[in-house]
Amino acid sequence: MSRDKKKKRPRLAREGFVGRLHYFTERALLNIRQNVLVNLITVGTISLAFLILSLFLLIYVNLERVTETWSERVQVTVYFDRELTSGEVASFSAKIRAVGGVSGIDYISRDEAMRRFAERLKGQEKLLQDVSPETLPSSLEIRLKRHMRESQAIGGFVARLKAVPGIGEVQYGEEWVERFSDFMAVVRFAGLLLGGFLVLAVVFIVANTIKLTIYSRKDELELMGLVGATRLFIKVPFLIEGILQGVVGAALALLFLLAAYALFLHNADFLLSFSQAAAGLVFLPPSQCALLLGGGALLGFLGSLTSLKRFITL
Amino acid sequence: MIELHNVSLAYQHDTPALNNVTLSIAKGEFALVTGVSGAGKSTLLKLIYAALRPTGGQVVVDGLNITGLPVSQIPRLRRKIGVVFQDFKLLPARTVLDNVALTLEVLGWGKHDINRKVYHILKQVGLEHKIKSTPLRLSGGEQQRVAMARALVNDPRIILADEPTGNLDEASKEKVLEILKEASIRGSTVVVATHDRRLMGDWCKRMIVLEKGAVVENANVA
Known part of the structure; x- marks a missing residue:
């Protein structure tokens, strides 16, 4: 019988860490190409969620800047x-x-x-x-x-x-300083509360969008298990896909925000007319942009990881 | 090759799907498992590829007792087994090549070897000209042959087919059975679950009849 004879070992595609990473990344990109519509919807939804969060951050950063200017009067x-x-x-x-x-x-x-x-x-x-x-x-x-x-x-x-x-x-204008301190406390509390809710909403939206994406491909997960794929082999391309979706979604949100900023927000004196020192809004600092991109990657990864746990029965 | 010793399987709050089943299928044998819907045919196959675990008894596949097989060892077992379903379970977004290649990708084969082997197996099932098509562009019979190519491409020791001809016309049925017969001749152990006893051909030497989860007939057909 042919299978009992010593066979020539086929060349493996995934030898070594780099080989494996290359294979899995290629697989993830191929999966994205083969499921363009689902991926577009996922990235679009993530992008919208991040746009709301980054817009809030932009407002908060600028409000901090205005209060900084005010506090210089102290x-x-x-x-x-x-x-x-x-x-x-x-x-x-x-x-x-x-x-x-x-x-x-x-x-x-x-x-x-x-x-x-x-x-x-x-x-x-x-x-x-x-x-x-x-x-x-x-x-x-x-x-x-x-x-x-x-x-x-x-x-x-x-x-x-x-x-x-x-x-x-x-x-030192005790009364004014006290009022200013109270105002700052309110601003920070409201920022924390609203920011916290927004972060929760983004986590919820991203995690569930990714869950739906993975749900739509549960047959693929089942089939891979049937042909003898290990848990890792099934998971890694989906995790890479999730990270890419998260990063691309966050990056698109930042690009939209940058476009809106370049078009009209940067000279929006009217928005901050209560402060003479504020000549317009500033954009998010690079550290916060990096934080948003990192957050996108992390959410994509965790969203995929938790969803996969549910759908991989191996 | 496949042994079941006093195997039972009961779902919660339900009558047992399998009840004290003992049977043995030898290497290279072509066995037909038949019975009405709900007799336990699919359950029997699922136990062999460890999609279900027995609640009693022992299951031995290719010399390995898989009754308490750790989850991490299941992929190794499944690489020896090719499974074919009534609903084909093809990935609609992937080409025929990619669908069949999946079995070899899992084994870590390189692209060049995969392409060669997939072309070879598609030629065997008469679908090499459809290599770049997607499953939705194929007829039911063609889709089932692609699913069979996927199951056969790594020369599995065991082939399990669950109602493989259930959705097919007579001509397609013939082709599918021909492919299974050839696999059996090449040395694979083939187990076909079907409610249709007419599939029993002269090349099929073994028939196992299930009724309400129990074996009522286990005969070598002369």
């Missing part, structure tokens, strides 16, 4: 009832910097204070008739690093500042 002012010499300014600046969390210090002389006051009262110069620079205090305006601009941090900073010898009156 500054602590130390008043002096006399003009400081340049030596005193340097000495106080060093002591203040030693408190920590300071990003910059400006000395506002009495003349500068008068000039600002006059500028603010433009058109009502009569009010300035009896005011001379000597009636105004000189001051040191302290700008703080980002992490020091919140209500609690700034309170601690001011307490430490007041302990510095020679510093008396300190003001």
Whole structure:
């Protein structure tokens, strides 16, 4: 009988890790070509889900940027009832910097204070008739690093500042800072909540879309098991396919977003007209784009893995 | 080649699909398993290729007791067995070549060897000219011959056919049976499950009749 004779061993296509990876990738690409419509629908659905998520991220990133601009207005002012010499300014600046969390210090002389006051009262110069620079205090305006601009941090900073010898009156717009901190807390909470829901929705949509794709090919899975394919042999091309679907879906979403951004969002002053500093939206930073692509790959992989578990009976 | 010792299989809350079946099919034998629908023919075949596990008794295939075979070992068993179904189970999006090649891809064969072997087997079943067609462009008989080529392409020791002629006209039935007969002559053990006793030809020497999950006739036909 022919099968009992020693046969010439056929050349194997999947020898070594590289050989196997090459075979499985080729198989996955072939599967995509042979199931174009199903793959298009899957990638389209994933892409839409990621578009919503990336649009939310874009808004959140820009909102953070606006609040960053606003928070730059948070500054602590130390008043002096006399003009400081340049030596005193340097000495106080060093002591203040030693408190920590300071990003910059400006000395506002009495003349500068008068000039600002006059500028603010433009058109009502009569009010300035009896005011001379000597009636105004000189001051040191302290700008703080980002992490020091919140209500609690700034309170601690001011307490430490007041302990510095020679510093008396300190003001920092306590009420405004508190309101700003509350606002930021709300923004972050809402962002986290909405972002969390969106991520859950994306996970749900991607996982189920991939599950449907795999369900539509359950006969293929069954057949491969019948002809003696191992679990790994059946799974790997589907996993590669899932990763590709996830990455391509996320990449398409980013491309759509980039196109929308280039067409009209980048100069959308009207959207942020409440902030003079914001001249338009910025696009997602590369790190977040990479995160979205990585998320696509991971979701594609996990979506395929969990679905395959259900349909492979081996 | 195939031995069943007091094999029973009961689905939950149901009457047993197989009840204390003992039989043996020798290497190279052509056996017909027959009986009415629900007699347990398909269940018997599924036990042989380990798609089902017996709830009692032992199943030995090619010298290997597969009763408690670990799941990871099932692919090795199935590479020795070619299975043919009534509904062909062809992948509609793949060409005839790709459908038949699947069996060899699983074994890790290279593209060149696969193409040569697939062409050879398609020539044997008379479908080499359809190598680039997709199954939907073929007639029922042609589709079944493609499914048989897929089952035969790696020269399996055992061929299991579950109602292989169920959906076919008389001419196609003849061709399918001819292919199975040739496989048997070349040394494969062939087990055909069918409700149609008329398939019993002079080349078929063994008939096993099932009724309500039990063997009621197990005869060598002279």
